[in-house]
Amino acid sequence: MRRREAISVLCAGAAGLLVGRRALAAGARRFRIVMVLWRGETEAEAGFRQELLALGVDADIEVRDLARDLTRLPDVVAEIRLLRPDLVYAWGTGVTLGLVGRWDKVDPVAHLTDVPVVFTMVSSPRGAGIEPPEGEPPRANVTGVSHIAPLPAQINAIRAFLPMERLGIVYNPAEANSLANLAELRALAPIARFQLLEAPVPTGTDGQPDATAIPDLVADLSRRQADILYIGPDSFVGANRDSLTAAGIEAGVPAFTATELEIRESQAMIGLVSRYATVGQLAAGKAEQILVEDTPPSAVPIETLKRFSYLIRLPVALRLGRYPSLQLIDYAEVIR
Amino acid sequence: MRKRFADPMFQGLAVAALALLMALASVSWLTVVSSSRLLFPELAQTALAEASQGQGKIDAALDLGIPLDRVVGVDWLFASMKESDPDIAFLAITDGGKVLFSEGVTAATLVRLLASPPEPASAGLSSQQSLKDGHLVTELPLRSGAIHLGHHSDALFKPLADNLVDVGVIVLVSCLLAFEVMLLVVVLNVVQPARAVADALRVIAGGGAAALVDPRASGWVRALAVRLVRLLGTSSGGVKASPRSAPLVSVRLLAFLFVFAEELGRSFMPVYAGDIAAATSGLDANFATGVVVGLHMCMVAVAMPFATLLYTRLGRARLYAAGALIATAGLVGTGLADNYWSLLAWRAVSAFGYGATYVACQGFVIENTTSANRASGSAMMVGGITLADICGPAFGGVLAERFGQSETFIFAALVAALSAVVVAWLMAGSRRSPGERPRNVTLGDFAIALANRRLAVQVIFAAIPAKLLLTGFLYYLLPVTLIGDGWREADVGRILMVYGAVVLLGGPLLSRLTDRRQNHAVVVTLGLILSALPLLAAPLVPEALVLPAAIVMVAALGSGQAMSITAQTSMVVGMASEADVRHGHAPELTVMRFVERFGGGLGPMIAAPLGAHFGSVGAIAVFGVYACLSAMIYAGLTARWRASPSEVPR
Numbered sequence: 001m002r003r004r005e006a007i008s009v010l011c012a013g014a015a016g017l018l019v020g021r022r023a024l025a026a027g028a029r030r031f032r033i034v035m036v037l038w039r040g041e042t043e044a045e046a047g048f049r050q051e052l053l054a055l056g057v058d059a060d061i062e063v064r065d066l067a068r069d070l071t072r073l074p075d076v077v078a079e080i081r082l083l084r085p086d087l088v089y090a091w092g093t094g095v096t097l098g099l100v101g102r103w104d105k106v107d108p109v110a111h112l113t114d115v116p117v118v119f120t121m122v123s124s125p126r127g128a129g130i131e132p133p134e135g136e137p138p139r140a141n142v143t144g145v146s147h148i149a150p151l152p153a154q155i156n157a158i159r160a161f162l163p164m165e166r167l168g169i170v171y172n173p174a175e176a177n178s179l180a181n182l183a184e185l186r187a188l189a190p191i192a193r194f195q196l197l198e199a200p201v202p203t204g205t206d207g208q209p210d211a212t213a214i215p216d217l218v219a220d221l222s223r224r225q226a227d228i229l230y231i232g233p234d235s236f237v238g239a240n241r242d243s244l245t246a247a248g249i250e251a252g253v254p255a256f257t258a259t260e261l262e263i264r265e266s267q268a269m270i271g272l273v274s275r276y277a278t279v280g281q282l283a284a285g286k287a288e289q290i291l292v293e294d295t296p297p298s299a300v301p302i303e304t305l306k307r308f309s310y311l312i313r314l315p316v317a318l319r320l321g322r323y324p325s326l327q328l329i330d331y332a333e334v335i336r
Numbered sequence: 337m338r339k340r341f342a343d344p345m346f347q348g349l350a351v352a353a354l355a356l357l358m359a360l361a362s363v364s365w366l367t368v369v370s371s372s373r374l375l376f377p378e379l380a381q382t383a384l385a386e387a388s389q390g391q392g393k394i395d396a397a398l399d400l401g402i403p404l405d406r407v408v409g410v411d412w413l414f415a416s417m418k419e420s421d422p423d424i425a426f427l428a429i430t431d432g433g434k435v436l437f438s439e440g441v442t443a444a445t446l447v448r449l450l451a452s453p454p455e456p457a458s459a460g461l462s463s464q465q466s467l468k469d470g471h472l473v474t475e476l477p478l479r480s481g482a483i484h485l486g487h488h489s490d491a492l493f494k495p496l497a498d499n500l501v502d503v504g505v506i507v508l509v510s511c512l513l514a515f516e517v518m519l520l521v522v523v524l525n526v527v528q529p530a531r532a533v534a535d536a537l538r539v540i541a542g543g544g545a546a547a548l549v550d551p552r553a554s555g556w557v558r559a560l561a562v563r564l565v566r567l568l569g570t571s572s573g574g575v576k577a578s579p580r581s582a583p584l585v586s587v588r589l590l591a592f593l594f595v596f597a598e599e600l601g602r603s604f605m606p607v608y609a610g611d612i613a614a615a616t617s618g619l620d621a622n623f624a625t626g627v628v629v630g631l632h633m634c635m636v637a638v639a640m641p642f643a644t645l646l647y648t649r650l651g652r653a654r655l656y657a658a659g660a661l662i663a664t665a666g667l668v669g670t671g672l673a674d675n676y677w678s679l680l681a682w683r684a685v686s687a688f689g690y691g692a693t694y695v696a697c698q699g700f701v702i703e704n705t706t707s708a709n710r711a712s713g714s715a716m717m718v719g720g721i722t723l724a725d726i727c728g729p730a731f732g733g734v735l736a737e738r739f740g741q742s743e744t745f746i747f748a749a750l751v752a753a754l755s756a757v758v759v760a761w762l763m764a765g766s767r768r769s770p771g772e773r774p775r776n777v778t779l780g781d782f783a784i785a786l787a788n789r790r791l792a793v794q795v796i797f798a799a800i801p802a803k804l805l806l807t808g809f810l811y812y813l814l815p816v817t818l819i820g821d822g823w824r825e826a827d828v829g830r831i832l833m834v835y836g837a838v839v840l841l842g843g844p845l846l847s848r849l850t851d852r853r854q855n856h857a858v859v860v861t862l863g864l865i866l867s868a869l870p871l872l873a874a875p876l877v878p879e880a881l882v883l884p885a886a887i888v889m890v891a892a893l894g895s896g897q898a899m900s901i902t903a904q905t906s907m908v909v910g911m912a913s914e915a916d917v918r919h920g921h922a923p924e925l926t927v928m929r930f931v932e933r934f935g936g937g938l939g940p941m942i943a944a945p946l947g948a949h950f951g952s953v954g955a956i957a958v959f960g961v962y963a964c965l966s967a968m969i970y971a972g973l974t975a976r977w978r979a980s981p982s983e984v985p986r
Contacts (some may be wrong), residue, residue: 314400323402325409326393334400 031059031291034080035089036073036099040065044120047280048089048287055288059086066095073098077112087287088112090119090144093128093177093233100142102129112141116290116297119144120283121276123233123259127180131302138298143286146304147279148233148258149272151184155192157272157310158228158256160328168197168226168253170217170244172209172236181232197226201236211240215247222251229255231262241266245316254320263311263335269322271311278305309333348521352514359510363503379487380461380472386417387464387474387485390427398479404429405436414439417485422822425471425488431481441486449473450484502734502826505833509727516589516720520762523585536564584704584713586762587697591720593755594660594693597667598686599728600735600748603829605629606812606940607819608741609679617676624676626944629812631680632687634937637930639691646692647699653759656696660756663689664749671745689752726836733829741825785927790977791911794904795928797970798860800935801963802900805867807939809959810835810893814886817952821882831886838894846899856903856910857974863903864967867896871960874953889956904928 035045041063052059062083064076077099080088090096096119101111125131125146132139149157158164169185171178182198189196199217204210221229229248231237237244238261245267248255254269255262263271282305289295310332312324324332390413397407407429414427418440426440430450435443450473454466461467465474471486601608606625613624647655666686673679697717705713735744785791810832818828870889877885908925946955 318401321406323397323406323408324400325412326397326407327409327412329396329400330393336400 029058031057031087032083032085033059033061033087033089033287034083034085035061035063036076036091036095037063037065038092038095039068042091042121043276044091044280044283045089047275047277048120048284049280050277051281051284052287055284055292057284057288057292059291061089070094070098074110077110080112080115085115086291088115088117089283089287090117091121092119093122093124093130095119096122096130096144097128100130100139103132103136103139104129115141117142117144118283118287118290118297120279121145121147123148123177124180124184125302127184128177138302140296140298143290143297143300143302145279145283145286146302147274147276148304149274149308150304151181151188152192153308154256154258154272155188155194157270160310161270161312161324162227162254162322164194164227166195166197166224166226167228167230168199168218168221168224169230169232170199170201170214170221170237171232171234173200174203174209175234175236178232178234178237181234185230185232197221197224209236211236211243214240214243215250218244218247218253219251222248222253226253229253231255231257231259231268233259238262241268249316249319252320254316254322260311263313267313267316269313269316269320271313272308273311274305274308311335344521344525348517348525352518352521355510355514355517359507362506362510366503366506377461380465382421383472383474383485383487384462384465386421386424387476387483390417390485391476391478391483394429394483395479404431404478404481407437410437411439421487423487424485426484426486428484428486429478429481430484436481446484449486498824498826501830502738505727505730505734505826505830509731512723512727513592516592516723520586520589533560540564584701584716587700587704587713588716588720590656590693590700590755590759590762591697591717592724593751593758594656594663594690594697595721595724596728596731597663597748597751597755598690599724600732600744600751601667601670601741602729602811603733603815603832604736604741604744604819604825606816607825610816612673612679613676616674619676620945620948622944622948623941624944625816626812626940626942628676628680628683629940630807630937632683632690632937633807633939634934635684635687636691636694637933637937639688640695640930640933642688643692643695647695652696652699652703653762655699656693656759657756659689659692659694659696660752660759661689662686662692664752664756665689667745667749667752671742671749693755722836722840726833726840729832730826730829733824733826733832736825736829781923781927784923788911788924791908791924791928793970793973794908794911795931797966797973798864798900798904799928799932801966802864802867802897802904803932803936804939804942805871805893805959805963806897807936808943809871809939809956810890812940812943813947813952813956813959814890816947817956818882818886820952821879823883827883831883831890834887834890835894838891839898842895843898843902846895846902856907857971857977859903860900860907861967861971861974863896863898863900864963864970865896866899867893868960868963868967871956872964874956874960877953 037045045063049061062085064079066072066076073095088099090099096117099112100117101107106113119125119130119142122128122130122144123146125144126133130142130144155164155167158167167185167189169182171182173179185196199221201209201211201217202213204212218229229244231241231244238259241257241262245255245262249267255267257263257268257271258273260271260273260276262268263273282303286300289300290297310328311334312328312332313335315336317324324334393413394404394407394410398404402408410427410429414424417427418424424440426438426446428438428441428446429436435446438446441449449469449471452469454468456467461472462474464476465472467473467489470489472489474485474487476483476485606629609628610621610625613619613628614621617624643655643659646658650658663686666682666684666689669682670679670686673682701713701717732744732748735747739747814831815828818831819825870885870892873885874889905925908928911924943955943959946958949955950958
């Protein structure tokens with residue numbers, strides 16, 4: 001034991017030296033970062049700023065908020081080319097795709113190719129085509145962080161609460177994000193031994209997915225004996241989360257979510273989610289590698305977090321008569 | 337007064353008395369510790385804390401609005417509490433007399449138990465606790481209802497019993513050590529002088545007083561003899577002091593000390609090595625551990641031929657002292673090793689020391705005996721080794737538990753250093769006799785042995801399986817399994833002690849049986865099957881019976897080995913040519929011992945990966961199956977020998 005303590009003290013000492021050196025090196029230069037955001041600053045940006053400070057990276061950060069309007073993106077790209085910042089921070093799948101394009105369809109006119117881009121809050125970088133598929137070389141100027149727990153971990157999280165054999169999913173077939181996630185679920189189903197019950201949202205007369213169909217789709221899933229509704233990275237379902245979860249409660253089927261909003265601001269019963277602030281911190285670590293350590297973005301891996309938060313929305317659980325176990329109460333965050 | 341201190345008899349008695357005094361001091365110390373620990377209130381306090389932890393968890397669920405009868409995971413709570421405290425017997429939740437949950441006990445039993453009148457309890461129980469029907473029951477109120485936590489009340493007394501057994505082990509070891517020392521002192525100071533006096537009287541009676549000039553004695557007997565010669569008027573021209581000669585019996589103490597030092601670490605060595613291997617080796621921890629345990633035995637086998645070469649140069653006393661000092665260094669290194677590779681190196685060093693002292697003891701026996709009494713000389717040495725086998729693991733287990741594993745190795749190093757001091761004292765001035773020395777295993781021996789098909793059968797199907805069982809099961813899998821199950825090092829040490837005790841007590845009886853049955857092959861087969869059969873049942877042993885089952889397995893192994901060792905030796909000697917045997921040497925036996933010793937080292941190395949694959953209990957059964965199969969093949973092959981008994985001896 002004494003030996004191990006001594007070793008850990010030594011390691012801590014070495015780490016301290018490294019950190020000190022980094023801080024010194026960083027002190028030598030002030031960096032310029034442009035943040036391109038989808039809907040104003042979130043906790044993720046707060047985490048990013050805080051972590052950069054902690055790492056001793058001195059940076060001027062300029063924010064460009066798209067206010068949920070992707071048509072503003074070309075102007076932002078043009079501005080970035082003029083500003084020539086050291087790094088661009090991109091929030092979300094849509095913004096990131098707009099800034100850097102799909103890996104196999106990069107347009108040097110429309111997309112940034114020479115500025116390092118660190119993305120956050122992209123649910124499935126590979127599914128969205130931001131990250132090249134396995135076997136392809138990584139992109140020269142793009143790296144970042146996903147905020148979604150790996151699917152097997154999500155399934156385990158559901159099963160920690162209730163025995164699940166049938167997983168119901170309402171999804172928007174028009175979203176690449178959602179389809180990528182669905183494909184992964186289909187592949188996982190036989191391995192993790194559950195049946196995937198699919199309910200695609202139909203298209204309305206306006207050519208857009210029809211939100212009014214959601215309650216019926218949920219009722220249908222309930223008739224097909226879905227044990228739980230799955231809410232993955234799907235912007236349409238996310239936008240209609242209240243309607244979906246309410247229909248679920250009505251039919252006696254709880255909902256699980258892999259993203260925070262559906263449980264914090266709506267009625268999903270359980271969630272395995274990452275805190276936005278933690279995602280921002282992880283992104284800051286990648287920014288530091290690129291800025292201070294001069295690591296090329298292609299050598300900085302695209303990652304998701306190692307730890308996620310287990311959330312339980314208690315009123316929904318009590319209403320459905322689904323009680324969390326003593327073990328879950330021990331480590332989950334219970335939202336009352 | 338000073339004269340009195342110089343008296344060897346007084347010195348011996350003082351050493352023996354000191355050993356006993358130390359034992360008694362330990363006894364008193366342990367007793368004081370036990371009684372001052374106030375076991376009962378402490379355990380009751382722990383039980384209360386555990387119950388209140390459970391209460392907190394259930395109340396947290398109730399606070400969330402979960403109805404008491406719908407709480408999920410009481411089974412998990414029970415399992416996790418029991419994991420940290422195996423003495424917990426049950427966990428129950430009741431509401432107004434109605435049993436809602438009961439884990440570890442049926443609802444009906446629980447109701448009966450709770451209704452039974454409380455036993456009179458000693459002080460130290462809180463108002464929420466009572467002794468009922470062999471259980472310490474702690475009952476705490478919940479927001480609604482109540483939680484009941486039950487502990488086996490036998491567990492209250494287990495620490496006390498453990499302390500008493502530890503005390504017993506220490507007293508036993510001290511008494512045996514005192515006995516060894518006394519035996520030596522008596523032989524040195526009473527038996528030898530008495531013999532010398534008797535010899536002198538016989539010489540004088542025969543009228544040959546002049547022969548007394550060079551009496552075969554030292555100390556006061558010698559002084560007396562010289563005076564007697566003067567009185568008788570015989571000229572005593574230049575009486576030279578003959579060196580003090582250490583009596584044969586001292587080999588007992590020497591063998592005891594060096595084996596004892598090594599055996600101290602036996603009960604926890606796999607666990608000690610495993611921890612270091614897991615932290616620093618980067619190898620599979622199980623395999624790495626097996627290598628540490630096995631390497632020692634292989635190194636002993638390899639070191640012995642080297643030590644035999646040194647024997648001629650150094651002589652037995654200096655070889656023994658050198659071996660003891662090397663072993664001291666090895667044991668200190670073992671205790672302080674901070675990474676796997678240095679541990680491995682230090683184990684090899686102490687193995688070399690062990691091999692050297694072993695060879696020195698053998699040489700001591702050979703030099704001090706003739707072919708007529710060599711067997712009893714060897715028995716002296718084996719006696720010392722067996723005693724150390726019995727005491728070492730048990731005593732080391734107690735030490736490790738009280739003071740720590742590294743500290744036990746340091747103590748073992750001190751014992752090894754002590755043995756170097758003892759040999760210096762015993763053999764001061766002793767000269768090496770130029771005659772015999774322990775025989776080395778030579779290539780010629782191998783050539784002779786390899787040509788013997790029967791020996792191959794003997795070695796492959798009987799000797800090696802028996803040795804693998806001993807080293808793989810007893811020295812590796814058993815400690816790993818028991819300590820993994822939460823038993824203490826001292827418990828493991830005491831179980832290992834059973835092996836030595838069975839061999840010591842049962843050996844003579846079983847070898848007489850062997851002599852009566854002239855069919856040695858059958859005895860060897862039976863011995864192997866007896867050792868292996870109980871191992872087959874290892875996976876079926878319920879948790880509650882682990883300790884008795886382990887004792888049965890070890891006792892069976894001891895009896896089986898005791899049965900087959902003598903029979904195997906007779907058989908292998910029987911395979912040697914008559915001329916060789918008449919010269920007191922059987923190459924077949926030498927080779928078998930070497931292969932056996934070396935093969936023994938492989939036992940832990942095989943057991944470790946097996947344990948990783950099948951679990952240690954599964955690996956024990958695999959060893960059992962392997963030994964049983966070997967025994968059957970051996971029985972089949974040897975049955976044919978009886979049919980054609982006259983295979984040509986060379």
